[in-house]
Amino acid sequence: KAGVTQTPRYLIKTRGQQVTLSCSPISGHRSVSWYQQTPGQGLQFLFEYFSETQRNKGNFPGRFSGRQFSNSRSEMNVSTLELGDSALYLCASRTEPGQAYNEQFFGPGTRLTVL
Amino acid sequence: AQSVTQLGSHVSVSEGALVLLRCNYSSSVPPYLFWYVQYPNQGLQLLLKYTSAATLVKGINDFEAEFKKSETSFHLTKPSAHMSDAAEYFCAVSDLANFGNEKLTFGTGTRLTIIP
Numbered sequence: 001k002a003g004v005t006q007t008p009r010y011l012i013k014t015r016g017q018q019v020t021l022s023c024s025p026i027s028g029h030r031s032v033s034w035y036q037q038t039p040g041q042g043l044q045f046l047f048e049y050f051s052e053t054q055r056n057k058g059n060f061p062g063r064f065s066g067r068q069f070s071n072s073r074s075e076m077n078v079s080t081l082e083l084g085d086s087a088l089y090l091c092a093s094r095t096e097p098g099q100a101y102n103e104q105f106f107g108p109g110t111r112l113t114v115l
Numbered sequence: 116a117q118s119v120t121q122l123g124s125h126v127s128v129s130e131g132a133l134v135l136l137r138c139n140y141s142s143s144v145p146p147y148l149f150w151y152v153q154y155p156n157q158g159l160q161l162l163l164k165y166t167s168a169a170t171l172v173k174g175i176n177d178f179e180a181e182f183k184k185s186e187t188s189f190h191l192t193k194p195s196a197h198m199s200d201a202a203e204y205f206c207a208v209s210d211l212a213n214f215g216n217e218k219l220t221f222g223t224g225t226r227l228t229i230i231p
Binding site for chain 1: 149156157158159160161164167205217218219220221222223224
């Protein structure tokens with residue numbers, strides 16, 4: 001079974017631009033979560049999607065948004081990029097939410113650099 | 116609110132020596148606890164998880180962790196370190212205190228270096 005895939009793996013943008021990252025979950029997984037990883041803040045939860053609906057949201061500004069499609073693939077978008085948005089963005093999938101012990105499977109991440 | 120504290124951002128051990136990475140948690144309800152490993156330029160891989168069954172949990176690559184409620188700890192150990200264990204390790208907690216919000220909360224990570 002293929003793992004979680006994220007595209008692109010690397011991305012360079014300039015301040016003020018917007019960016020869209022993509023995540024394809026493991027086949028049969030219907031829940032997708034996004035995390036931001038930075039050296040200063042560590043791993044922080046962005047949001048979780050299930051059945052095309054945002055289910056949870058972390059403490060990030062509205063510039064960070066996401067969506068999920070009917071095939072469970074998910075995208076996240078960051079508008080008006082700031083230097084501080086430079087990070088590794090990780091996507092994780094699991095079968096379904098509602099069970100805290102469900103293992104989340106992580107993708108390799110997209111490394112975003114904002115210049 | 117749930118939280119995790121990892122003591123020691125960097126740990127160095129000699130090859131063949133015991134590995135001990137510390138994790139303490141805070142949770143208002145019985146937690147679910149996880150240890151993940153991250154190799155350079157890769158995502159996170161689950162090593163093991165505690166889900167209120169046995170308190171001693173065995174994971175992949177000979178890692179294990181013991182849940183100690185009285186100490187609110189979930190330390191990760193491995194009897195004999197290998198060079199391939201060099202990576203960053205994250206402890207994470209999830210609970211059902213807020214149904215519908217069972218997100219993972221991660222510690223700040225511990226970078227493990229293996230000395231030949």
